[in-house]
Every structure is written in structure tokens, then in C-alpha cells.
Amino acid sequence: MKKRTVAQITRSEHLDMGGTKVKQPLPTMKVEQVDPFLLLHHFGPTRVGPGSDPLGVGPHPHRGFEPVTFLYNGGILHKDSRGNEGLLQSGDVQWMTAGRGIIHSERASPEFLDKGGVMEGVQLWINLPKKDKMAQPAYQDIKAARIPEIVESEGKVNLRLVAGPYKGKQGPARTFTPILALQATLSQGGYTEVEIPEHFNALLYILHGEIQLNENFSYESETMIHFRNDGEGFSLRAKADSQALILAGAPIGEPLAQWGPYVMNTQTEIMEAMRDYQMGKMGVYIE
Numbered sequence: 218m219k220k221r222t223v224a225q226i227t228r229s230e231h232l233d234m235g236g237t238k239v240k241q242p243l244p245t246m247k248v249e250q251v252d253p254f255l256l257l258h259h260f261g262p263t264r265v266g267p268g269s270d271p272l273g274v275g276p277h278p279h280r281g282f283e284p285v286t287f288l289y290n291g292g293i294l295h296k297d298s299r300g301n302e303g304l305l306q307s308g309d310v311q312w313m314t315a316g317r318g319i320i321h322s323e324r325a326s327p328e329f330l331d332k333g334g335v336m337e338g339v340q341l342w343i344n345l346p347k348k349d350k351m352a353q354p355a356y357q358d359i360k361a362a363r364i365p366e367i368v369e370s371e372g373k374v375n376l377r378l379v380a381g382p383y384k385g386k387q388g389p390a391r392t393f394t395p396i397l398a399l400q401a402t403l404s405q406g407g408y409t410e411v412e413i414p415e416h417f418n419a420l421l422y423i424l425h426g427e428i429q430l431n432e433n434f435s436y437e438s439e440t441m442i443h444f445r446n447d448g449e450g451f452s453l454r455a456k457a458d459s460q461a462l463i464l465a466g467a468p469i470g471e472p473l474a475q476w477g478p479y480v481m482n483t484q485t486e487i488m489e490a491m492r493d494y495q496m497g498k499m500g501v502y503i504e
């Protein structure tokens with residue numbers, strides 16, 4: 218396999234979102250996007266006792282992209298302005314199409330509030346092409362059991378295939394543009410060759426552990442590696458028990474206009490989004 222070289226390495230910036238500790242490797246001052254991936258938030262792991270919500274994000278709007286939540290640990294109750302309600306448990310993925318607009322809240326589930334525990338997850342923003350930005354909002358609540366697993370390296374590598382075809386299997390998420398999303402768990406010594414279509418942009422985010430890339434340098438947690446499009450993939454060797462998220466996708470290649478929760482192509486469309494939100498065109502949601 219011809220291995221891809223590294224274009225850029227970024228470390229997570231830490232932010233506090235209303236009491237929630239969030240690590241953000243994308244975007245940073247150096248990297249605006251890895252088309253079609255716009256933003257990656259790694260929240261937790263945060264351990265709390267009963268009655269405490271380490272997440273607690275109240276009603277807010279989105280338009281023009283897909284927010285995807287990978288819940289590694291904990292429980293999230295999701296509610297929105299269109300009357301939808303969804304429960305995410307450990308290992309579940311919520312693939313949401315914000316499309317023309319939605320207002321939602323993301324909070325700890327009643328069971329989590331009752332018992333306490335560890336909350337950890339990743340929220341990823343994936344851009345939509347211009348023709349699909351005003352699509353009807355939709356959800357795919359993907360239960361853990363529906364996600365196929367690819368086991369390699371004598372059980373030391375486990376790849377959960379959330380989206381895309383990979384090594385003869387197919388991930389359950391339906392996407393607007395070609396996307397590959399893999400949740401990798403590696404035990405120390407585990408080795409895998411990750412195959413990526415040549416025209417896809419690709420990134421690797423290390424949540425935990427230490428991973429040697431292409432039999433060369435090793436990288437620790439909270440690091441994001443963005444690859445050049447100069448090979449068929451890359452290899453990973455776990456130097457310690459590790460968790461990583463592998464994301465790749467066909468670039469959309471259209472102009473980007475972004476303001477907070479809206480991702481459009483022009484500034485005029487951002488103004489329209491703000492106006493539509495004020496006018497209640499994304500629905501009304503009061504908790």
C-alpha cells in the first residue's frame with residue numbers, strides 16, 4: 218500500500234461550553250476545515266454523580282450541515298422543534314441532517330441523571346453540498362448493535378464501521394456525499410492498514426492512548442492528523458491501548474460561509490438563516 222504523508226498535525230484546543238469541558242482539534246487557528254469535515258468536539262470523559270448533567274446544551278438552531286454524535290459513554294436525550302425525541306446510549310451514533318433548519322437541545326438522559334456515570338463522546342459537523350443544504354431535516358438514530366465490526370490483528374484491532382463501504386462491509390449511515398467513518402479501538406501492539414479512496418480527504422483523531430503512524434512517529438491523545446491525498450491509506454500501530462476516530466470523505470469544494478450554527482455558501486444565505494430562525498421558520502422549541 219502506498220502510504221499517505223502527513224499534511225498537518227493539530228492539538229486540541231480546550232474550551233468551556235457552559236460548564237462542559239470540550240476539546241476541539243478542528244477547526245483551529247491553522248486549519249479552517251478538512252472538506253467536508255467542519256468541526257470536531259470531543260467532550261469528556263467526565264465522571265459525575267447522580268443529578269448532574271455534564272452536557273446540558275439548551276435549545277439552539279442549526280442549518281446547512283449534518284451534526285453527528287458518537288456517544289462513547291453515557292446517555293443523551295435529544296429533543297427538537299419538530300417534536301422528535303431520541304435517546305442515545307453508550308456506543309450509539311446519531312446522524313442528524315439539520316438541512317433547512319432545526320432547533321434542538323442535547324442533555325443527559327433521565328437514566329444518566331438518576332445514576333450518574335461517565336459521559337464521553339464526539340460531535341462532528343459534516344458539510345452538505347449546496348444542492349442539499351435546504352433538505353428536509355432528518356435523523357438516523359443508529360443503535361450500537363447495528364454497527365458492523367471489523368476485527369484484525371488477532372483481536373487487537375476493532376473497527377466499528379459507521380459510514381461507508383470498508384473491507385467488504387457497509388456502515389449503516391446514509392450520507393449525502395461519500396463518507397467513511399470508523400471508530401477504532403486498538404490494544405497495545407495492534408496493527409492495521411487503513412484503506413482510503415485516493416480522492417477522499419482524510420483525518421485521524423486520537424481520543425486516547427498512543428499510536429504509531431506509518432511505522433514512523435507516534436502521536437498521543439487529543440491529536441488530529443490531516444493527511445495529504447498522496448496515497449492509498451496509512452498504517453496504525455498501537456503503542457498503548459488506544460481509541461481513534463478515522464474520518465474520510467469526498468471533498469465538496471464549494472464556497473464556505475459560516476456563522477455560529479449556520480454553514481452556508483454565501484453571506485446572504487447566513488443572513489437568511491438568522492432571519493428564518495427569528496421568524497420561527499425552523500420551528501419553535503421552548504423547554
Ligand code: MN
Pocket residue numbers: 277279284321323
Ligand atoms: Mn446542536
